Amino acid sequence: MHLYRAVSEAMTVHETNFFRDRTTFDALRDHILPKLIERRRSSRRLRIWSAACSTGQEAYSVAMLLREHLPQREDWDIRIMGTDISQQTVEYASEGTYSRPEVNCGLPVRMLLRYMTRSEEQWQINPDLRAMCDFQRRNLCVSTAGLPLFDLILLRNVLFYLDSECRTSLLTAAHHHLAEDGFLVLGEIEQAEDVTDLFQPNDSAASLFYRPRKIV
């Protein structure tokens, strides 16, 4: 492993869990995803980016919500892309195998039964859910070239690890890669002052959901 990579693995906190932050996932389920589904009713295509996906629980949680709430899901073309700077967590996410403490935390037990299969002390994400997600290593501070246009970008609990230069270039890139009528989601305790140049809060100022501003 490159030294740089080894250092960044050691320095970053990968803490995450399924459905982390109840209010965020409730809003996704009740407002944001229904809106996106309505807006994409004719193209039946959704592109979602879990930027800084860590071990993948965020991406799989969104996949589970879509499985639960999307009518005629088979007719839809859905891709959820998870990226992280850490090779280890990306491999873990791709594997889709979770331990007891991981499935114990935040995941409603009915979802566990529906979307995961147990073998001994491991729980494996079921193939149909796994097939909705792709994972790749990517540094958010380096070019985002090659990424598609997304309908929903989750940029949660990562901004505070980045220096201001990287935050600025990342937010510009996120704006560039977000559909005009798409949404950006930040973490619950994330500072958002520098977000508001490019994005506007969806509802109230306290919202974690943002819509891109039109840049002329």
Next chain:
Amino acid sequence: MKVLVVDDSSFIREYMRHLLGRMGVSCEEAADGSDALEILKTHGDFDLMLLDLNMPVMNGLECIKVMRRSKLYPEMKVMMVTTEADHSLILRALDQGADEFLMKPFTPESLRQKMVLLGLSVCSPQLI
């Protein structure tokens, strides 16, 4: 908020009481299912029952069955807390009327998150 902790291990009951206390939640304890039913009849309104599965006298599954059938406090949430993790067993517990399932061993945070899933508002466990 009031919680009924049902477990045959006094060590686990003590641990739960401590954890819940740190979240600002008070609790009563029962050592098995029939003990729990007695307490429910006399003490009334609990918001949540944390129920072990394998206990002497009356086990957890039997306990929810009797409780749900007798319509004792239908709005009280029941969360199974057990080392068992077999899917068919979890399914059976849900069929009998359990609302959630927490596997032992668990962390304070995973207990809190499961309580939040049940719509119970609890603060983060204070570090003491």
